[in-house]
Amino acid sequence: MSYYISPRFLDKVSVHITKNFLDIPRIKVPLILGIHGRKGEGKTFQCELVFKTMGIEPVMISGGELESPDAGDPSRLLRLRYREAAEQVRVKGQMCAIFINDFDAGAGRFDSGTQYTVNTQLVNATLMNIADNPTNVQLPGSYDETPLHRIPIIITGNDFSTLYAPLIRDGRMDKFYWEPSREDRIAIVRGIFADDSLSDSQIIKLVDDFTGQAIDFFSAMRSRIYDEQIREFIYHQGLDKISRRLVNSVDKPPELPQPDFSLQHLIESGRAMVEEQQQIQKLRLVEEYNQFRTVNSQPINRNPQPINQPHLPYNPVMPPHAFDDLGPSNWQGDSSSSTTFIDGQTVSSKLSLDVLEQVQKIRSGGYQIGLEYADQRHFKTGSWKSCAIIDGGIPEAIASVENCLSQHPKDYVRLLGIDPKQRRRVVETIIQRP
Ligand SMILES: Nc1ncnc2c1ncn2[C@@H]1O[C@H](COP(=O)(O)OP(=O)(O)OP(=O)(O)O)[C@@H](O)[C@H]1O
Secondary structure, eight states: OOOOOOHHHHHHHHHHHHHHHSOOTTOOOOSEEEEEOSTTSSHHHHHHHHHHHHTOOOEEEEGGGGOOSSTTHHHHHHHHHHHHHHHHHHHHOSOOOEEEETHHHHHOOOSTTSOOOHHHHHHHHHHHHHHHOTTOOOOTTOOOOSOOOOOOEEEEESOGGGSOGGGGSTTTEEEEEOOOOHHHHHHHHHHHTTTTTOOHHHHHHHHHHTTTSOHHHHHHHHHHHTHHHHHHHHHHHOTTTHHHHHSSOSSOOOOOOOOOOOHHHHHHHHHHHHHHHHHHHHHTHHHHHHOOOEETTEEOOOSOOOTTOOOOOOOTTSOSOEEEEOSOSSSBOSSSOEEEEETTEEEEESBOHHHHHHHHHHHHTTOEEEEEEEOHHHHHHTOOEEEEEEOSOHHHHHHHHHHHHHHOTTSEEEEEEEETTTTEEEEEEEEEOO
């Protein structure tokens, strides 16, 4: 299979590497090239393709290695790998580079919730020091006077504004923002489906149908098409025998029949993947896990509110700051059932009037209702699970809220208002506390 490298990408990386191996008088060359851009757009993959094309074996470091329980380890590792790369140049007589993948994941500071550790400081300081003195990089406890070969460093990441500003200043780091153009995307996707007899117009249709998707989406789509063959293989072998058939087996690896790579099938499979992405977006689980969310730049208060705190007024016309606690630990009103007048109908429900009112306001504001629950332990860590997402009318929404509450009588339950267009929450209210 022939993969495509964008000429712009190839140019930037090859010029950076070559420039660092040239001795140009009175020119100060930045040692680091920082390639940044959206996730899954092929920064790492194309770097690897460029290295291969240039016949370079880079010394790899992953962003994850830049943290360690032993302070100082990551910066030692950086120095060690740099010296290893310089040694490779000397011994093998060929170019080498250091490649640090997802640098911002290890050394970036995303918000006030990301710890700025001793390791982060040391990694930044070490890289700055290497960038300033690339031929004199020493290991702790030893001093080698022989000057090292200069080794270009290439780092990739998503958001370089999270990095320490002096590290990314122009003298130290040349920066390249990678965003594939439509032409790049078509050529890359053509490379991904090179073995699958798709015509040029079908490739273009595929790219144009999923314009907002990263390159990664298309290779995942191709892999997903194989699921049907694999499913058939599993059922043919038997679920209980599949492990023995594939691990330590003397039989040769199974040959799967060529899947159906018709455009129609690919588009269907792509749509299913988009739906799955939307489910995640709707409930914004990533932010749950990160513990911090900002709405109007206000971090959410994850600490349990005092039970009797009055809830914030929610105005569907001017949404987003109704992140409150509806008060009573019990979702039922004072009496066992409340009656309210909604859309010209009298609705009787076990929900308290506050909850009913909130449900009505969310739906009449055109927002979806989401319900999430968490047991005591998960509540403390802020990991909520989805119970339901409701698009229907108010009576249906009320019934779903009641249903979720009765399914989780011993859990915390919260009610969400979700703006489906902006994919963000406009209301987040705890309606039941165990
Ligand atoms: N030029 C290409 N040809 C074929 N496939 C590609 C190409 N570029 C990217 N891909 C596919 O997209 C996937 C994601 O690419 P890659 O890991 O390089 O993205 P990234 O920009 O480094 O993402 P992240 O920022 O999340 O680390 C690759 O695993 C590969 O399957």
